[in-house]
Amino acid sequence: MAVPTVLVVDDSPTVRKIVQMTLQREHIRVITAGDGLSALTSVADEMPAVILLDIQLPRGMDGYHICTIIRKNLQFRQIPIIMLSGKDGLFDKVRGRLAGSTEYLTKPFDSAELVQTVKKYLVNWQERMPPQYEGMRTRLRRRG
Amino acid sequence: MEQQDRIMDGDLQTLGLQSILKMLALSGKTGTLFVHSGPETLTISLRKGQIVALREEGVPQPDLLMMLCLVNKLDSARAQIVREYAGGNIQVALAMLVERNWMSATEMQRRLEFAVTQSISHAMRWVDGRFAFHRQLVPMENRMQPLDIDSVLLESLRQADEWEEMGGEVETHLTRTTVARWLPEVNNDVRSLGLSQEYIEVLCLSNGELPLQAIALVLMTPEARIARIITRLLELRLIEVVDTALEAEVQQDLSNLIIKCETTLARQRQSSNPEQHLLGLVHVLSECINGLLAHHSIYAKSLRGRGQVPYMEVVRYLERRFSQQLQLLSSQQYPILETTEFTNGKLDCTSILTLDKLVKGEQLEEFYWEAVLGLAAFLRMIFAELLRDEVGNSHTGRNLNFAWKAFLTEIDQEIQHYQVYRAQRNAQYHRGRDIMQPSPMGIMQNWSNVPESEGGPYRSSGSGEPRRRSI
Numbered sequence A: 001m002a003v004p005t006v007l008v009v010d011d012s013p014t015v016r017k018i019v020q021m022t023l024q025r026e027h028i029r030v031i032t033a034g035d036g037l038s039a040l041t042s043v044a045d046e047m048p049a050v051i052l053l054d055i056q057l058p059r060g061m062d063g064y065h066i067c068t069i070i071r072k073n074l075q076f077r078q079i080p081i082i083m084l085s086g087k088d089g090l091f092d093k094v095r096g097r098l099a100g101s102t103e104y105l106t107k108p109f110d111s112a113e114l115v116q117t118v119k120k121y122l123v124n125w126q127e128r129m130p131p132q133y134e135g136m137r138t139r140l141r142r143r144g
Numbered sequence B: 001m002e003q004q005d006r007i008m009d010g011d012l013q014t015l016g017l018q019s020i021l022k023m024l025a026l027s028g029k030t031g032t033l034f035v036h037s038g039p040e041t042l043t044i045s046l047r048k049g050q051i052v053a054l055r056e057e058g059v060p061q062p063d064l065l066m067m068l069c070l071v072n073k074l075d076s077a078r079a080q081i082v083r084e085y086a087g088g089n090i091q092v093a094l095a096m097l098v099e100r101n102w103m104s105a106t107e108m109q110r111r112l113e114f115a116v117t118q119s120i121s122h123a124m125r126w127v128d129g130r131f132a133f134h135r136q137l138v139p140m141e142n143r144m145q146p147l148d149i150d151s152v153l154l155e156s157l158r159q160a161d162e163w164e165e166m167g168g169e170v171e172t173h174l175t176r177t178t179v180a181r182w183l184p185e186v187n188n189d190v191r192s193l194g195l196s197q198e199y200i201e202v203l204c205l206s207n208g209e210l211p212l213q214a215i216a217l218v219l220m221t222p223e224a225r226i227a228r229i230i231t232r233l234l235e236l237r238l239i240e241v242v243d244t245a246l247e248a249e250v251q252q253d254l255s256n257l258i259i260k261c262e263t264t265l266a267r268q269r270q271s272s273n274p275e276q277h278l279l280g281l282v283h284v285l286s287e288c289i290n291g292l293l294a295h296h297s298i299y300a301k302s303l304r305g306r307g308q309v310p311y312m313e314v315v316r317y318l319e320r321r322f323s324q325q326l327q328l329l330s331s332q333q334y335p336i337l338e339t340t341e342f343t344n345g346k347l348d349c350t351s352i353l354t355l356d357k358l359v360k361g362e363q364l365e366e367f368y369w370e371a372v373l374g375l376a377a378f379l380r381m382i383f384a385e386l387l388r389d390e391v392g393n394s395h396t397g398r399n400l401n402f403a404w405k406a407f408l409t410e411i412d413q414e415i416q417h418y419q420v421y422r423a424q425r426n427a428q429y430h431r432g433r434d435i436m437q438p439s440p441m442g443i444m445q446n447w448s449n450v451p452e453s454e455g456g457p458y459r460s461s462g463s464g465e466p467r468r469r470s471i
Helices: A013-024 A036-046 A063-072 A090-099 A111-120 A131-143 B017-026 B064-070 B076-086 B090-099 B105-124 B149-169 B197-205 B212-219 B223-235 B244-268 B274-299 B311-332 B335-339 B361-390 B395-435 B440-448
Strands: A005-009 A029-033 A050-054 A081-085 A103-106 B006-011 B031-037 B040-047 B050-057 B130-134 B179-182 B207-211 B239-241 B341-343 B346-348
Touching (some): A005 A013, A005 A036, A013 A029, A013 A111, A013 B244, A013 B395, A029 A036, A050 A063, A090 A103, A103 A111, A111 B244, B017 B031, B017 B149, B040 B105, B064 B076, B105 B149, B105 B212, B179 B223, B197 B207, B197 B223, B207 B212, B207 B395, B274 B311, B274 B346, B274 B361, B311 B361
Parallel strands (some): A005 A029, A005 A050, A081 A103
Antiparallel strands (some): B006 B130, B031 B040, B031 B130, B040 B050
16 A cells, blocks of 8 residues: 655744654654745655644745645645644635645644544545556555 | 355364464365454465464564664665665565575575464454455465475474463463563663573564564564563563554654643734843743643642542642752752742743743843743753653653653744844944944844844853842
């Protein structure tokens, strides 16, 4: 069975490590990025099944911006994006939704809740992978 | 697999695995036998009544290369090369080792044969389950010479009997998935215990990651024998059995705590002045310390498995465990910690948090600064002690340690941020003393412009160290 990949984008190494550790225990492959640019590179290279995206990111590209870029791209627009943020106001949640996020998780999140949410969006993840990633799909199957 | 390809099927209670294999061998059949029991599945490929390949599903596949490194049969550089090409496939990995002359072909055959025997022996002990034989051969990696079913059955039966005998002799809860690890308290030379080479090898492989089945596979020793050795090592108090469910719970609880503290830390980054910044750090550190104490009151090894422990006993335990370290820190380095105390199993930092009612200005900042350094040091001590006690040097322990270090680095960066500001302020003050007095406004401007710098915290810059004083 192939292993799904989740991309975690957060400027905090602590959050990246904790999320990685939590999801890996559930046999989910995790890749991480600390800023917007590396996040977009990882999306193009790895075609993750789900993206966990922090709003506050360094180097002038915040989570909303990245979300908008991904949603405008035909190849990647199907990827579920779960926003992770310390801001729990209605305004922030609406803004996240307008940028194209699928779900909004407020920090501090519970690891069990995180796993549950990620798993919800991993159902049929292979079907969402565009045809040009067929090679990668085969590689993943072999790795699995 | 197509329905019409199925030659026979049934349940294991009617026809045992031994009889099925014997029958297939006698009739010289070619095809694939599937045996299911619960989540586990065994797939055996047969050609003319001989076993040509076997695959076990539902149990994690051990990393044979890593284990060969652990028993000094392979060096890690070579293992890495092979791993890159073979992925997780044991058959391919062994074939590559033979190709490169890092293992003899005989050893490869012995290892593959042992793995087949081990799996069949395990499946022979299944009571409930189903089997199906298909005439089609499932494509599987096959580097093994065909095995005669009779000899495999003989050895498998012997190993299965050994398990049964062991269960009758000693009270054991060990299974093939049991994971053991060294007890952290063991620090004497194990050679003095007079253990045989076999025992020492099992002890070395009991690293909290490898299940009993994997240890048996790498040492090519029957699982029952490994179980006996582990039982003896447990009696000698050299190892302990890892409770994976408990470790998962510990990991989840600590992860939640670290995330909570990290979020508080991120929120206080928006502080407008150094005083507020330091006060925010005191808040984060005290919240984290109390979170760890609350966590330890549930998961401490000596409080586990005793049912409902009286609350006062838990409080006494926590104070006994950590108050001495706090006293040591306060008497030797950070006298401000004398104002804190353990109350109901928590560290009460109210005196520090309400210092602004007693002192103001630079002196208040000095006190806060010292509190931050003291609490950060205490936090490190608590976490190290807690982790050692709860999960030791296990995979979970190392993972948590890694996440914890990342969190401490974030705290250190905040401390460093203030250190740089402090050094700048002092330099400005010393320069300006001869020319003119520095304006408080200038200091405030510096705070928001402090650059993010590299390097570890607590660097011994004269300005960064707290001045000793009596409270």
